[in-house]
Amino acid sequence: MTDRKEWPLWEIFIRGQHGLNHRHVGSLHAPDAEMAIRNARDVYTRRKEGVSIWVVKSSDIAASSPSEKGPMFDPAESKVYRHPTFFDIPDEVGHM
Protein backbone atom coordinates (compact mmCIF):
# COMPACT_ATOMS: atom_id res chain seq x y z
CA MET A 1 0.00 0.00 0.00
CA THR A 2 1.35 3.46 -0.87
CA ASP A 3 1.49 6.11 1.85
CA ARG A 4 -1.31 8.16 0.40
CA LYS A 5 -3.10 10.55 2.72
CA GLU A 6 -6.67 10.02 3.80
CA TRP A 7 -9.36 12.31 2.48
CA PRO A 8 -10.18 14.94 5.11
CA LEU A 9 -13.36 14.84 7.17
CA TRP A 10 -16.17 17.35 6.54
CA GLU A 11 -19.10 18.28 8.75
CA ILE A 12 -22.38 18.49 6.87
CA PHE A 13 -25.17 20.98 7.54
CA ILE A 14 -28.52 20.82 5.79
CA ARG A 15 -31.47 23.17 5.61
CA GLY A 16 -34.78 21.41 5.24
CA GLN A 17 -37.73 22.51 3.17
CA HIS A 18 -39.47 24.53 5.84
CA GLY A 19 -37.13 27.46 6.16
CA LEU A 20 -35.42 26.39 9.38
CA ASN A 21 -31.72 26.87 10.05
CA HIS A 22 -29.09 24.63 8.54
CA ARG A 23 -28.69 21.71 10.93
CA HIS A 24 -25.72 19.48 11.53
CA VAL A 25 -26.56 16.02 10.19
CA GLY A 26 -23.25 14.17 10.27
CA SER A 27 -19.91 14.03 8.56
CA LEU A 28 -18.15 12.39 5.63
CA HIS A 29 -14.80 12.13 3.87
CA ALA A 30 -14.10 13.92 0.61
CA PRO A 31 -11.00 15.26 -1.15
CA ASP A 32 -12.36 18.82 -1.40
CA ALA A 33 -15.39 20.99 -0.64
CA GLU A 34 -17.00 20.44 -4.01
CA MET A 35 -16.89 16.66 -3.67
CA ALA A 36 -18.02 16.94 -0.07
CA ILE A 37 -21.19 18.70 -1.28
CA ARG A 38 -21.80 16.06 -3.93
CA ASN A 39 -21.26 13.22 -1.48
CA ALA A 40 -23.46 14.94 1.09
CA ARG A 41 -26.25 15.02 -1.46
CA ASP A 42 -25.99 11.25 -1.89
CA VAL A 43 -25.45 10.38 1.75
CA TYR A 44 -27.77 12.82 3.53
CA THR A 45 -30.52 13.92 1.14
CA ARG A 46 -31.71 10.71 -0.53
CA ARG A 47 -35.25 11.35 0.69
CA LYS A 48 -35.61 15.07 0.08
CA GLU A 49 -34.29 15.96 3.51
CA GLY A 50 -32.93 19.27 2.32
CA VAL A 51 -32.80 22.16 -0.12
CA SER A 52 -29.38 23.55 0.82
CA ILE A 53 -26.08 22.04 1.95
CA TRP A 54 -23.17 23.59 3.83
CA VAL A 55 -19.90 21.74 4.32
CA VAL A 56 -17.15 22.71 6.75
CA LYS A 57 -13.82 21.00 7.23
CA SER A 58 -13.99 19.29 10.62
CA SER A 59 -10.53 20.57 11.52
CA ASP A 60 -11.78 24.17 11.08
CA ILE A 61 -14.40 23.86 13.80
CA ALA A 62 -13.60 25.38 17.18
CA ALA A 63 -15.59 23.93 20.05
CA SER A 64 -16.22 24.72 23.70
CA SER A 65 -14.44 22.33 25.98
CA PRO A 66 -16.45 19.75 27.93
CA SER A 67 -14.48 20.45 31.11
CA GLU A 68 -15.75 24.06 31.07
CA LYS A 69 -19.36 22.97 30.77
CA GLY A 70 -20.14 24.21 34.29
CA PRO A 71 -18.70 27.75 34.11
CA MET A 72 -19.97 28.13 30.53
CA PHE A 73 -23.59 27.12 30.90
CA ASP A 74 -24.54 27.06 34.57
CA PRO A 75 -24.87 30.87 34.91
CA ALA A 76 -28.03 30.74 32.78
CA GLU A 77 -29.64 28.49 35.36
CA SER A 78 -30.30 31.28 37.89
CA LYS A 79 -31.74 33.70 35.35
CA VAL A 80 -35.27 32.44 35.32
CA TYR A 81 -36.62 35.94 34.55
CA ARG A 82 -35.39 35.42 30.99
CA HIS A 83 -38.40 33.18 30.42
CA PRO A 84 -41.92 34.53 29.80
CA THR A 85 -43.42 32.17 32.37
CA PHE A 86 -41.57 34.07 35.14
CA PHE A 87 -44.21 36.82 34.95
CA ASP A 88 -47.74 36.37 36.21
CA ILE A 89 -50.15 38.28 34.05
CA PRO A 90 -53.79 38.37 35.27
CA ASP A 91 -56.33 36.47 33.16
CA GLU A 92 -58.33 39.68 32.63
CA VAL A 93 -55.51 41.05 30.50
CA GLY A 94 -56.08 38.30 27.98
CA HIS A 95 -53.55 36.34 25.99
CA MET A 96 -50.05 37.78 26.00
Added chain:
Amino acid sequence: MYAQMVKSEGKTDRAEMSPEERAFQDRIDANEKIEPKDWMPDGYRKTLIRQIGQHAHSEIVGQLPEGNWITRAPTLERKQILLAKVQDEAGHGLYLYCAAETLGVSRDELFEKLHSGAMKYSSIFNYPTLTWADMGAVGWLVDGAAIMNQVPLQRTSYGPYARAMVRICKEESFHQRQGYAVMMRMAFGTPEQKEMAQDALNRFWYPSLMMFGPSDKDSVHSAQSMAWRIKMNTNDELRQKFVDETVPQAEYLGLTVPDETLKWNEERGHYDFAEPDWEEFFEVLKGNGPCNDERLAARRKAWDDGEWFREGLSAYADKAAARRAASDLAAE
Protein backbone atom coordinates in the same frame (compact mmCIF):
# COMPACT_ATOMS: atom_id res chain seq x y z
CA MET B 1 -26.35 -9.03 15.67
CA TYR B 2 -24.55 -6.86 13.14
CA ALA B 3 -22.04 -6.87 15.95
CA GLN B 4 -22.32 -10.41 17.18
CA MET B 5 -19.42 -11.17 19.48
CA VAL B 6 -17.84 -8.00 20.66
CA LYS B 7 -15.15 -8.48 23.25
CA SER B 8 -15.70 -6.03 26.04
CA GLU B 9 -13.09 -4.92 28.52
CA GLY B 10 -13.74 -3.11 31.74
CA LYS B 11 -14.81 -3.40 35.32
CA THR B 12 -18.35 -3.92 36.48
CA ASP B 13 -17.44 -3.98 40.17
CA ARG B 14 -17.76 -0.48 41.63
CA ALA B 15 -15.21 -1.16 44.33
CA GLU B 16 -12.54 -1.75 41.69
CA MET B 17 -13.29 1.45 39.81
CA SER B 18 -11.23 4.62 39.98
CA PRO B 19 -13.08 7.82 40.94
CA GLU B 20 -13.23 8.82 37.25
CA GLU B 21 -14.62 5.46 36.26
CA ARG B 22 -17.23 5.67 38.97
CA ALA B 23 -18.28 9.18 37.89
CA PHE B 24 -18.45 7.95 34.31
CA GLN B 25 -20.67 5.00 35.26
CA ASP B 26 -22.91 7.39 37.21
CA ARG B 27 -23.40 9.52 34.11
CA ILE B 28 -24.42 6.47 32.14
CA ASP B 29 -26.75 5.30 34.89
CA ALA B 30 -28.36 8.75 34.82
CA ASN B 31 -28.95 8.27 31.08
CA GLU B 32 -26.57 11.04 30.10
CA LYS B 33 -25.02 10.83 26.66
CA ILE B 34 -21.26 10.47 26.41
CA GLU B 35 -19.76 12.72 23.75
CA PRO B 36 -16.44 12.36 21.86
CA LYS B 37 -14.40 14.81 23.94
CA ASP B 38 -15.70 13.58 27.32
CA TRP B 39 -13.48 11.47 29.52
CA MET B 40 -14.15 7.75 29.08
CA PRO B 41 -12.47 4.55 30.27
CA ASP B 42 -10.13 3.03 27.75
CA GLY B 43 -12.16 -0.17 27.70
CA TYR B 44 -15.33 1.73 26.79
CA ARG B 45 -13.55 3.39 23.90
CA LYS B 46 -11.99 0.15 22.65
CA THR B 47 -15.15 -1.89 22.97
CA LEU B 48 -17.15 0.77 21.13
CA ILE B 49 -14.60 0.96 18.30
CA ARG B 50 -14.88 -2.80 17.94
CA GLN B 51 -18.68 -2.79 18.05
CA ILE B 52 -19.33 0.21 15.81
CA GLY B 53 -16.61 -0.97 13.43
CA GLN B 54 -18.14 -4.42 13.19
CA HIS B 55 -21.53 -2.84 12.65
CA ALA B 56 -20.17 -0.58 9.88
CA HIS B 57 -18.38 -3.47 8.18
CA SER B 58 -21.63 -5.45 8.20
CA GLU B 59 -23.48 -2.66 6.42
CA ILE B 60 -20.80 -2.50 3.74
CA VAL B 61 -20.26 -6.23 3.24
CA GLY B 62 -24.03 -6.62 3.50
CA GLN B 63 -24.35 -4.89 0.15
CA LEU B 64 -22.71 -7.82 -1.63
CA PRO B 65 -25.36 -10.56 -1.34
CA GLU B 66 -28.02 -8.16 -2.63
CA GLY B 67 -25.75 -6.50 -5.16
CA ASN B 68 -25.64 -9.95 -6.70
CA TRP B 69 -29.23 -9.48 -7.89
CA ILE B 70 -29.30 -5.86 -9.04
CA THR B 71 -28.53 -6.73 -12.65
CA ARG B 72 -30.93 -9.66 -12.57
CA ALA B 73 -33.98 -8.14 -10.89
CA PRO B 74 -37.17 -9.29 -12.61
CA THR B 75 -38.50 -5.82 -13.46
CA LEU B 76 -37.09 -2.31 -13.81
CA GLU B 77 -39.07 -1.18 -10.80
CA ARG B 78 -37.69 -4.00 -8.66
CA LYS B 79 -34.22 -3.12 -9.85
CA GLN B 80 -34.65 0.52 -8.82
CA ILE B 81 -35.99 -0.48 -5.42
CA LEU B 82 -33.16 -2.92 -4.77
CA LEU B 83 -30.61 -0.36 -5.92
CA ALA B 84 -32.04 2.21 -3.52
CA LYS B 85 -31.96 -0.30 -0.68
CA VAL B 86 -28.36 -1.27 -1.31
CA GLN B 87 -27.42 2.42 -1.58
CA ASP B 88 -29.00 3.00 1.83
CA GLU B 89 -26.73 0.30 3.27
CA ALA B 90 -23.68 2.13 1.91
CA GLY B 91 -24.96 5.21 3.74
CA HIS B 92 -25.43 3.21 6.95
CA GLY B 93 -21.83 2.08 6.71
CA LEU B 94 -20.69 5.69 6.28
CA TYR B 95 -22.70 7.00 9.25
CA LEU B 96 -21.19 4.29 11.42
CA TYR B 97 -17.60 4.72 10.28
CA CYS B 98 -17.94 8.41 11.10
CA ALA B 99 -19.26 7.55 14.56
CA ALA B 100 -16.31 5.21 15.10
CA GLU B 101 -13.90 7.90 13.94
CA THR B 102 -14.98 10.20 16.77
CA LEU B 103 -13.32 7.64 19.07
CA GLY B 104 -9.89 8.19 17.57
CA VAL B 105 -9.63 5.53 14.87
CA SER B 106 -9.55 6.41 11.18
CA ARG B 107 -11.83 4.97 8.55
CA ASP B 108 -8.89 3.68 6.54
CA GLU B 109 -7.56 1.87 9.62
CA LEU B 110 -10.93 0.21 10.02
CA PHE B 111 -11.00 -0.79 6.35
CA GLU B 112 -7.55 -2.25 6.69
CA LYS B 113 -8.65 -4.33 9.65
CA LEU B 114 -11.66 -5.59 7.74
CA HIS B 115 -9.56 -6.51 4.73
CA SER B 116 -6.90 -8.27 6.79
CA GLY B 117 -9.54 -10.26 8.66
CA ALA B 118 -8.61 -8.66 11.99
CA MET B 119 -12.15 -7.31 12.34
CA LYS B 120 -15.36 -9.21 11.68
CA TYR B 121 -18.71 -8.50 10.09
CA SER B 122 -22.00 -10.28 10.68
CA SER B 123 -22.03 -14.01 9.92
CA ILE B 124 -25.27 -13.64 7.93
CA PHE B 125 -23.52 -12.13 4.92
CA ASN B 126 -21.46 -15.24 4.37
CA TYR B 127 -24.46 -17.10 2.98
CA PRO B 128 -25.18 -17.07 -0.75
CA THR B 129 -28.23 -15.48 -2.40
CA LEU B 130 -29.30 -18.13 -4.90
CA THR B 131 -32.69 -17.00 -6.22
CA TRP B 132 -34.75 -13.83 -6.49
CA ALA B 133 -36.80 -15.00 -3.51
CA ASP B 134 -33.65 -14.55 -1.43
CA MET B 135 -34.01 -10.79 -1.97
CA GLY B 136 -37.35 -11.12 -0.25
CA ALA B 137 -35.99 -13.26 2.57
CA VAL B 138 -33.02 -10.96 3.17
CA GLY B 139 -35.14 -7.81 3.41
CA TRP B 140 -37.81 -9.46 5.52
CA LEU B 141 -35.62 -11.54 7.87
CA VAL B 142 -32.14 -10.02 7.84
CA ASP B 143 -33.21 -6.39 7.90
CA GLY B 144 -36.00 -7.43 10.25
CA ALA B 145 -33.47 -8.88 12.68
CA ALA B 146 -31.25 -5.83 12.28
CA ILE B 147 -34.16 -3.53 13.17
CA MET B 148 -34.81 -5.51 16.33
CA ASN B 149 -31.30 -4.69 17.51
CA GLN B 150 -30.98 -1.18 16.13
CA VAL B 151 -34.17 0.31 17.53
CA PRO B 152 -33.04 -0.01 21.17
CA LEU B 153 -29.54 1.16 20.21
CA GLN B 154 -31.01 4.58 19.42
CA ARG B 155 -30.86 5.01 23.22
CA THR B 156 -27.26 3.84 23.58
CA SER B 157 -24.95 5.87 25.83
CA TYR B 158 -22.53 7.06 23.16
CA GLY B 159 -23.97 10.14 21.45
CA PRO B 160 -22.56 9.75 17.91
CA TYR B 161 -23.54 6.06 17.84
CA ALA B 162 -27.07 6.84 19.03
CA ARG B 163 -27.49 9.57 16.42
CA ALA B 164 -26.26 7.27 13.64
CA MET B 165 -28.81 4.71 14.80
CA VAL B 166 -31.64 7.24 14.63
CA ARG B 167 -30.83 7.94 10.98
CA ILE B 168 -30.46 4.26 10.19
CA CYS B 169 -33.71 3.23 11.83
CA LYS B 170 -35.61 5.81 9.79
CA GLU B 171 -34.48 3.99 6.66
CA GLU B 172 -34.68 0.37 7.74
CA SER B 173 -38.41 -0.01 7.70
CA PHE B 174 -38.42 0.52 3.92
CA HIS B 175 -35.89 -2.32 3.69
CA GLN B 176 -37.97 -4.80 5.59
CA ARG B 177 -41.21 -3.89 3.86
CA GLN B 178 -39.77 -4.10 0.36
CA GLY B 179 -38.43 -7.55 1.29
CA TYR B 180 -41.77 -8.71 2.60
CA ALA B 181 -43.44 -7.35 -0.55
CA VAL B 182 -41.12 -9.53 -2.65
CA MET B 183 -42.02 -12.51 -0.43
CA MET B 184 -45.76 -11.83 -0.88
CA ARG B 185 -45.37 -11.69 -4.63
CA MET B 186 -43.53 -15.01 -4.66
CA ALA B 187 -45.60 -16.80 -2.03
CA PHE B 188 -48.90 -15.83 -3.71
CA GLY B 189 -47.56 -16.51 -7.21
CA THR B 190 -47.22 -19.74 -9.19
CA PRO B 191 -46.45 -23.01 -7.36
CA GLU B 192 -42.84 -22.72 -8.53
CA GLN B 193 -42.58 -19.20 -7.15
CA LYS B 194 -44.06 -20.30 -3.87
CA GLU B 195 -41.53 -23.11 -3.72
CA MET B 196 -38.72 -20.61 -4.21
CA ALA B 197 -40.11 -18.48 -1.39
CA GLN B 198 -40.26 -21.51 0.91
CA ASP B 199 -36.73 -22.52 -0.06
CA ALA B 200 -35.45 -19.01 0.72
CA LEU B 201 -37.12 -19.11 4.13
CA ASN B 202 -35.62 -22.55 4.78
CA ARG B 203 -32.13 -21.36 4.05
CA PHE B 204 -32.32 -17.99 5.83
CA TRP B 205 -34.24 -18.89 8.99
CA TYR B 206 -31.42 -20.27 11.14
CA PRO B 207 -28.71 -17.91 9.87
CA SER B 208 -31.10 -15.05 10.80
CA LEU B 209 -31.49 -16.45 14.32
CA MET B 210 -27.69 -16.57 14.57
CA MET B 211 -27.53 -12.83 13.88
CA PHE B 212 -28.39 -12.16 17.53
CA GLY B 213 -25.20 -13.88 18.66
CA PRO B 214 -24.63 -16.84 20.97
CA SER B 215 -27.02 -17.78 23.72
CA ASP B 216 -26.86 -15.61 26.85
CA LYS B 217 -25.19 -18.35 28.84
CA ASP B 218 -22.26 -18.33 26.35
CA SER B 219 -22.14 -14.61 25.89
CA VAL B 220 -19.30 -13.56 28.17
CA HIS B 221 -19.10 -9.87 27.40
CA SER B 222 -22.75 -8.97 27.71
CA ALA B 223 -22.73 -7.78 31.32
CA GLN B 224 -20.08 -5.10 30.86
CA SER B 225 -21.57 -3.88 27.60
CA MET B 226 -25.01 -3.67 29.15
CA ALA B 227 -23.67 -1.71 32.13
CA TRP B 228 -22.19 0.74 29.66
CA ARG B 229 -25.45 0.86 27.70
CA ILE B 230 -23.80 -0.06 24.43
CA LYS B 231 -25.82 -3.25 24.40
CA MET B 232 -29.42 -2.75 25.39
CA ASN B 233 -30.91 -6.25 25.43
CA THR B 234 -29.54 -9.74 25.80
CA ASN B 235 -29.11 -11.90 22.71
CA ASP B 236 -31.81 -14.35 23.77
CA GLU B 237 -34.31 -11.57 24.50
CA LEU B 238 -33.95 -10.15 21.03
CA ARG B 239 -34.00 -13.56 19.36
CA GLN B 240 -37.26 -14.43 21.12
CA LYS B 241 -38.77 -11.11 20.10
CA PHE B 242 -37.76 -11.73 16.51
CA VAL B 243 -39.32 -15.20 16.45
CA ASP B 244 -42.53 -13.94 18.06
CA GLU B 245 -42.90 -11.22 15.45
CA THR B 246 -41.82 -13.23 12.43
CA VAL B 247 -43.81 -16.46 12.81
CA PRO B 248 -47.21 -14.83 12.19
CA GLN B 249 -45.74 -13.05 9.16
CA ALA B 250 -44.63 -16.42 7.76
CA GLU B 251 -48.10 -17.82 8.44
CA TYR B 252 -49.68 -14.98 6.49
CA LEU B 253 -47.47 -15.91 3.54
CA GLY B 254 -48.58 -19.54 3.85
CA LEU B 255 -44.98 -20.59 4.37
CA THR B 256 -43.64 -23.02 6.94
CA VAL B 257 -40.87 -22.05 9.34
CA PRO B 258 -38.32 -24.89 9.07
CA ASP B 259 -38.54 -25.87 12.73
CA GLU B 260 -40.66 -28.85 13.78
CA THR B 261 -40.39 -27.89 17.43
CA LEU B 262 -41.82 -24.42 16.85
CA LYS B 263 -44.88 -24.03 19.07
CA TRP B 264 -46.76 -21.26 20.82
CA ASN B 265 -46.22 -21.55 24.56
CA GLU B 266 -49.34 -20.24 26.25
CA GLU B 267 -47.72 -20.11 29.64
CA ARG B 268 -44.70 -18.08 28.58
CA GLY B 269 -46.63 -16.02 26.08
CA HIS B 270 -43.89 -16.73 23.54
CA TYR B 271 -43.02 -19.23 20.85
CA ASP B 272 -40.77 -22.15 21.77
CA PHE B 273 -38.26 -22.69 19.01
CA ALA B 274 -35.12 -24.62 18.13
CA GLU B 275 -31.72 -23.01 18.57
CA PRO B 276 -29.59 -22.68 15.46
CA ASP B 277 -26.55 -24.88 15.03
CA TRP B 278 -23.97 -22.96 17.07
CA GLU B 279 -21.18 -25.11 15.73
CA GLU B 280 -21.97 -23.78 12.28
CA PHE B 281 -22.11 -20.23 13.62
CA PHE B 282 -18.61 -20.41 15.08
CA GLU B 283 -17.29 -21.97 11.90
CA VAL B 284 -18.72 -19.13 9.81
CA LEU B 285 -17.23 -16.57 12.21
CA LYS B 286 -13.87 -18.28 11.91
CA GLY B 287 -14.03 -17.73 8.16
CA ASN B 288 -15.32 -21.11 7.06
CA GLY B 289 -18.79 -20.15 5.87
CA PRO B 290 -19.96 -20.73 2.31
CA CYS B 291 -19.03 -17.23 1.06
CA ASN B 292 -16.42 -15.80 3.48
CA ASP B 293 -13.60 -15.87 0.95
CA GLU B 294 -15.73 -14.48 -1.84
CA ARG B 295 -17.01 -11.58 0.28
CA LEU B 296 -13.59 -10.53 1.53
CA ALA B 297 -12.08 -10.89 -1.92
CA ALA B 298 -14.79 -8.61 -3.35
CA ARG B 299 -14.14 -6.00 -0.65
CA ARG B 300 -10.37 -6.10 -1.15
CA LYS B 301 -10.74 -5.84 -4.90
CA ALA B 302 -13.05 -2.83 -4.62
CA TRP B 303 -10.56 -1.13 -2.29
CA ASP B 304 -7.51 -1.87 -4.43
CA ASP B 305 -9.21 -1.02 -7.72
CA GLY B 306 -10.37 2.29 -6.27
CA GLU B 307 -6.93 3.39 -5.17
CA TRP B 308 -6.00 5.28 -8.35
CA PHE B 309 -9.33 7.09 -8.16
CA ARG B 310 -8.91 8.14 -4.52
CA GLU B 311 -5.40 9.33 -5.27
CA GLY B 312 -6.48 11.14 -8.42
CA LEU B 313 -9.12 13.12 -6.57
CA SER B 314 -6.64 13.99 -3.82
CA ALA B 315 -4.10 15.18 -6.39
CA TYR B 316 -6.76 17.29 -8.11
CA ALA B 317 -7.82 18.83 -4.78
CA ASP B 318 -4.19 19.69 -3.94
CA LYS B 319 -3.65 21.25 -7.34
CA ALA B 320 -6.83 23.32 -7.12
CA ALA B 321 -5.85 24.51 -3.63
CA ALA B 322 -2.39 25.51 -4.87
CA ARG B 323 -3.93 27.37 -7.79
CA ARG B 324 -6.28 29.24 -5.45
CA ALA B 325 -3.40 30.17 -3.16
CA ALA B 326 -1.38 31.47 -6.11
CA SER B 327 -4.21 33.64 -7.42
CA ASP B 328 -4.90 34.98 -3.90
CA LEU B 329 -1.25 35.97 -3.71
CA ALA B 330 -1.39 37.66 -7.12
CA ALA B 331 -4.46 39.65 -6.07
CA GLU B 332 -2.72 41.08 -3.02
